[in-house]
Amino acid sequence: MPQNGTMIRVDHVTKSYRRDRIEIPVLRDISIDVPTGEFLALMGPSGSGKTTLLNLIAGIDRPDTGKVVVNGTDIDLLGESELARWRARHVGFIFQFYNLLPVLTAFENVELPLLLTGLSRKEKREHVEAALNLVGLGDRIHHYPKQLSGGQEQRVAIARAIVTDPTILVADEPTGDLDKVSAGEIMDLLDRLNKEFKKTIVMVTHDPRAAEKAHKAMHLDKGELTT
Amino acid sequence: MFIIKLVLKNSIRHKLRTFLTIVGVAIAVMSFGFMRTIVTAWSSGVQSSSENRMITRQAVSFIFPLPYSCLQQIQQIPGVTEVSYANWFGGVYKDAADWKNFFPRIAIDPETYFSVYPEFIVPADQFAEFKKERNACLVGEKLAREHGFKLGDLIPVEGDIYPGRWEFVVRGIYRGKDQSTDETQMFFHWEYLNERMHVETPGREGLVGWYILTVHNAADMPRVAKAVDDRYKNSRSSTKTETEREFQQSFVSMSSAIINSLEVVSYVIIGIILLVLANTIVMAARERTKEYAVLKTLGFSARHIIGLIAGESMFIASTGCVIGLGLTFPMAVGFAKAFPTFFPVFNVETVTIILAVIVALFAGVAAALFPATRAVRMKIVDGLRSID
Structure with a gap:
């Protein structure tokens, strides 16, 4: 359930891209508030701007106008390296295609974000094992991505996203590449992270069943919020 | 990590x-x-050139000899500390088509040559034996290894620049001071060559291929070179004197x-x-x-x-x-x-x-x-x- 206070504030944000000298508006004057502990689903047809909005919230892209404030930090004011450090500390990413490094084991993939922290080797190991146990892959730590199923890979990706205990989790179509059973498991896991660990989650999805797990769903169409 | x-x-x-x-x-x-x-x-050759050695050769070409009589005159030029001389002998050893058989054969003055070229190190006893015998020769360690030359071996050479059959007895094996020293040469007595020329080809005796000069101070080299060349300027054997480095460089620049x-x-x-x-x-x-x-x-x-x-x-x-x-x-x-x-x-x-x-x-x-x-x-x- 939503907690008190606003975790994410998107304030009159616009964003457009240039393709072959043509400017394509993607987001038009978007404003949303996401309370702390919220599980928000962003829905809409392809090209509606939901992933762009997610990228702005996660600090991997910048708005043309307006501002994005996360946990009190106006992230547009941060320089590139400050923003990178901010992302490392505050944001956990879950991608549609998992985006694990194929040459690293599950353990090493989950350990990646911790390499930027000052934790000792022992502490890192404890954190990684805890994250992998939480997603139910404690027995697969030495497996490489190609030795795992799609659902397991996504669970490793979730472990990587939560291992630093980030302030918010952003998920871009986390079930988009999974079968129904695996998708259900992933959504249960995200639901658990929200309910048990009070994580604020913003998720982009096409899947109405996935969106059902969210507290709230917002719809975008042609760069505008419709609901 | x-x-x-x-x-x-x-x-x-x-x-x-x-x-x-x-x-x-x-x-x-x-x-x-x-x-x-x-x-x-x-x-x-250029790299290993000595800093205080100079070469005097015939001004027109290296292939033309100089009179032996220049020796004393060059010795008297101020700044010159020592003078030696040598002749390129050439000749054919065994099969000329085999590159292995081509190695420098040089007639030298044993009294002075190793003094101006201290980088060639000859054991004292072998050097003494070499000096005793007219047709004795010294070979480099690398050359001896390559051809299996041992002390006492006879090296027959068919002369081309100096026609006839020549036989040299190995009386010493020299080694180089360091890796950059050429150990593939054969040295023998200039007197041996000169005597045979005197007997077999009158008119070709008393000639040397080039002179090697040493000077005290490298800074004296331009002055010494000028003095030597001026001395023979209008003679039948005008000279060209240059540093050993320049001399070697002229060979390199041919290629x-x-x-x-x-x-x-x-x-x-x-x-x-x-x-x-x-x-x-x-x-x-x-x-x-x-x-x-x-x-x-x-x-x-x-x-x-x-x-x-x-x-x-x-x-x-x-x-x-x-x-x-x-x-x-x-x-x-x-x-x-x-x-x-x-x-x-x-x-x-x-x-x-x-x-x-x-x-x-x-x-x-x-x-x-x-x-x-x-x-x-x-x-x-x-x-x-x-x-x-």
Whole structure:
């Protein structure tokens, strides 16, 4: 359930891209508030701007106008390296295609974000094992991505996203590449992270069943919020 | 530590591609090292020239002799400390078609020659034996090893510049002061040559090929050269006196086209190393665009991305360099064995090794430059959209 206070504030944000000298508006004057502990689903047809909005919230892209404030930090004011450090500390990413490094084991993939922290080797190991146990892959730590199923890979990706205990989790179509059973498991896991660990989650999805797990769903169409 | 681990893991991701690139770099480094060794060997005479030695030869050409009578006159020129002389003998030993049988045979004055060339070291007892016998000769250690010459052996030579059959008895084996000293020569008494000329070809006696002068101070060389050449300016045997370095350089410059070609080829090889490596690194970086975007998303900085790309490039370049250099030595040894007297000194010099390492490291850095810049400048959202 939503907690008190606003975790994410998107304030009159616009964003457009240039393709072959043509400017394509993607987001038009978007404003949303996401309370702390919220599980928000962003829905809409392809090209509606939901992933762009997610990228702005996660600090991997910048708005043309307006501002994005996360946990009190106006992230547009941060320089590139400050923003990178901010992302490392505050944001956990879950991608549609998992985006694990194929040459690293599950353990090493989950350990990646911790390499930027000052934790000792022992502490890192404890954190990684805890994250992998939480997603139910404690027995697969030495497996490489190609030795795992799609659902397991996504669970490793979730472990990587939560291992630093980030302030918010952003998920871009986390079930988009999974079968129904695996998708259900992933959504249960995200639901658990929200309910048990009070994580604020913003998720982009096409899947109405996935969106059902969210507290709230917002719809975008042609760069505008419709609901 | 993580970067190193990921660099190594990335490097062996496409084992065949990495292997072929390393082989390519190794062959290029080996070729570069070998070419540079040839260039160095070609000019080894220049490099090993003494700082205080000068050569006086006939002004028109080296092939024309000078009168023996110049000896005392040159000795009296102020600044000259010692004078020796020698003749190029030539001749044919065994089968002339075999390169191995070509080695310098030089008539010298035993009393002075080894004093002006202290880098040729002859054991005292052998030198004493050599001096006693008219047709005795001294051979270099490398030459003796190559032909199996031992003390007491007879070396028959068919004369060409000085016709007739000549027989020399090996009475000594000299060694060089260091690796740069030529150990492929044969020295014998100038008197022996002169006496036979006196008997067999009157008119060719009393001639020497060139004079070797030593001076106290290298700064005196221009003055001494002028004094010697002025002394014989209007004579039948006008002279040209120059430093030993200039003298050697004049031989090297006769083959300057070959040396320049070799140098150009060695630079082309640098380009080949760069292209081979750059091709692999650009390909690898392009394949990993999404991974770099993910790493940047997770908070990894430009420094990390550069480290990954440059690290892989340097790993391949340095591995290829080590293997290439490792192959250069046996190749140089093989070449030196196949053509033992072609280059009197044929060693892979330290400077060649350093150059090869610099070239490989430069190629490693240069090959990573473009893909690393592109990866650093890439927007995360563009990288995440890229297709695997």
